[in-house]
Amino acid sequence: xxxxxxTASAPGKIILFGEHFVVYGNPAILMAVNMRLxxxxxxxxxxxxxxxQSDSRKKIYDQxxxxxxxxxxxxxxxxxxxCRKIFDQEKIQNVGLNIxxxxxxPNGIGLGSSGAVSVATNAAILSIFKKPNKTDIFLNASExxxxxxxxSSGADCLISTVGGLVLYKxxxxxxxxxxxxxFSFLIIDTGIKHSTKKxxxxxxxxxxxxxxxxxxxxxxxxxxxxxxxxxxxxxxEIGTGLLIRENHKLLEQIGISNVVxxxxxxxxxxxxxxxxxxxxxxxxxxxxxxxxIEEKExxxxxxxxxxxxxxxxxxxxxxxxxxxxxx
Ligand code: PMV
Numbered sequence: 454x455x456x457x458x459x460t461a462s463a464p465g466k467i468i469l470f471g472e473h474f475v476v477y478g479n480p481a482i483l484m485a486v487n488m489r490l491x492x493x494x495x496x497x498x499x500x501x502x503x504x505x506q507s508d509s510r511k512k513i514y515d516q517x518x519x520x521x522x523x524x525x526x527x528x529x530x531x532x533x534x535x536c537r538k539i540f541d542q543e544k545i546q547n548v549g550l551n552i553x554x555x556x557x558x559p560n561g562i563g564l565g566s567s568g569a570v571s572v573a574t575n576a577a578i579l580s581i582f583k584k585p586n587k588t589d590i591f592l593n594a595s596e597x598x599x600x601x602x603x604x605s606s607g608a609d610c611l612i613s614t615v616g617g618l619v620l621y622k623x624x625x626x627x628x629x630x631x632x633x634x635x636f637s638f639l640i641i642d643t644g645i646k647h648s649t650k651k652x653x654x655x656x657x658x659x660x661x662x663x664x665x666x667x668x669x670x671x672x673x674x675x676x677x678x679x680x681x682x683x684x685x686x687x688x689x690e691i692g693t694g695l696l697i698r699e700n701h702k703l704l705e706q707i708g709i710s711n712v713v714x715x716x717x718x719x720x721x722x723x724x725x726x727x728x729x730x731x732x733x734x735x736x737x738x739x740x741x742x743x744x745x746i747e748e749k750e751x752x753x754x755x756x757x758x759x760x761x762x763x764x765x766x767x768x769x770x771x772x773x774x775x776x777x778x779x780x
Contacts, residue, residue, distance in 0.1 A: 463576065464613055
């Protein structure tokens, strides 16, 4: 083993169209955003201890073969699982690691921070032992992500690995979507924590209670995704904005919006956004707003003045990057 250090980074994501309906076999459009999480790994000669440090916490694992309670993992345990798995795969013994994680992806508001940590960690560790390709990284990262979110569909790891704009359907190969504009988005944190599991359950109940209505809404959501592929390919911001507004109405109809979300959406649209919608599970989390690039700062300030955190983003085309390898 010659490589002693590596650094990898991976982007966060938003769901642009099709959340929830994707659970029922519809397509969704996923977009990687230019917010990144970096993982730095150094091989150390300290038994097989693993030192991990993130922006907010620090822990030393004395050895890699720790017994975990699968249903009660602590913050860094999934990363140790990942190290152990890669060490087993590559038949590595008696190696210690120093792992440092820093991120500009806000946590817990549906922007794919745990997907990005899974992708970047796997990319950085794998690249110490071999030259990994994106498929290796994605498959390993999906396993790590399943430890963090038991019911993860793998969508966050996929978009964080490949970057760009992607049409995603459960159990199918993804398709890249071409786009011809520098689509400029604002992400607004509602400040309300949400549980994806609870919101998915809520939609399931709705789909059972109002089955015929749900089927119709789902068909419309499918059409919106198909139309959005065209508007984005044509670089049409107005058309894409209208589809964003329509998609949000469907999410409202299935019961995952609330007064805070509606208030922020009205404010952004009134301030001049092409369109705004909740993104991801709903009930809180984040809102996305497609805005004219020249109006971005003005709209951002207006929403910040209401007391919300706002993050301007564009599409990230790179996906996972292995940035540095020191031999
Ligand atoms: O808020 P997030 O990033 O956890 O997104 C959830 C997306 C859902 O469609 C609601 C669930 C899923 O697994 O696709």
